[in-house]
Amino acid sequence: MAEDRFRFSDGAAYERMMGTWSGLVGDVFLDWLAPEPQLKWIDVGCGNGAFTERIVERCRPAEVQGIDPSDAQLAYARGRPAARLAEFRKGDAMALPFADARFDAAVMALVIFFVPDPAKCVAEMARVVRPGGRVVAYAWDMRGGGFPLAPVGIEARGMGLDLPRPPSVDASRMEALQALWAGAGLTSVETREITVERTFDDFDDFWTTGHGSSLGAALAAVEPEVVERLRTRVRDRLPADGEGRITTPARANAIKGRVPA
Numbered sequence: 001m002a003e004d005r006f007r008f009s010d011g012a013a014y015e016r017m018m019g020t021w022s023g024l025v026g027d028v029f030l031d032w033l034a035p036e037p038q039l040k041w042i043d044v045g046c047g048n049g050a051f052t053e054r055i056v057e058r059c060r061p062a063e064v065q066g067i068d069p070s071d072a073q074l075a076y077a078r079g080r081p082a083a084r085l086a087e088f089r090k091g092d093a094m095a096l097p098f099a100d101a102r103f104d105a106a107v108m109a110l111v112i113f114f115v116p117d118p119a120k121c122v123a124e125m126a127r128v129v130r131p132g133g134r135v136v137a138y139a140w141d142m143r144g145g146g147f148p149l150a151p152v153g154i155e156a157r158g159m160g161l162d163l164p165r166p167p168s169v170d171a172s173r174m175e176a177l178q179a180l181w182a183g184a185g186l187t188s189v190e191t192r193e194i195t196v197e198r199t200f201d202d203f204d205d206f207w208t209t210g211h212g213s214s215l216g217a218a219l220a221a222v223e224p225e226v227v228e229r230l231r232t233r234v235r236d237r238l239p240a241d242g243e244g245r246i247t248t249p250a251r252a253n254a255i256k257g258r259v260p261a
Helices: 002-006 011-033 050-059 071-078 118-127 150-158 174-183 203-210 214-220 224-237
Strands: 040-044 063-068 087-090 103-109 129-140 187-200 246-258
Touching: 011 050, 011 103, 011 129, 011 187, 011 246, 040 050, 040 118, 050 063, 050 103, 063 071, 071 087, 103 118, 118 129, 118 174, 129 174, 150 224, 174 187, 174 246, 187 203, 203 224, 203 246
Parallel strands: 040 063, 040 103, 063 087, 103 129
Antiparallel strands: 129 246, 187 246
């Protein structure tokens, strides 16, 4: 299936790429949420546990359950210090393996555009959260150029290359998130944009780090000379400072709401 291209099988490589980005934007997101301690959380699409660990370290939760379809990502997550409290299990975001009103908060971090049916996923998050509890998420603004590897995508399209996109890329738009939260009957909905920057040692660091995403698998099927042309175009697009470092921005759309009491 097409979405299988987005089930990442290397937790360490994914950590180097998206784990760091997730930490940068996740810290701002949690500051915005300002959750009270001792909540029961579910992290839907927890991946290798990057954001789950933020919950454990920063939010003093009573319980955290991480759900993801990837065995390899879950194996990496179980090796994190967060595993002293968090429990990680295989599961489907569109059919969460928990009873109604089981949690105080459900979160989805950088995942909603990977879910084939985002509306069903948000409805499931709302189902497993108690009345008055929180349903929250943040997602790269894929359509608005907020994805950390947007420079690669821009140059690839300029060359006529058709790199894969997540199956529900439009769900990352702020208007789409608002519609999803409204459709699930959530109230007290608020949104915000979160912009962060990351500095790489040099262009090679940026390029090789990007291979921890679906980019690596996509480029493996492209002729080497075409990949080299793409690499040159991306390098020309990204100016380096006097020490050769590359600083790139990323932008996420964030949303929070509550299950009606």
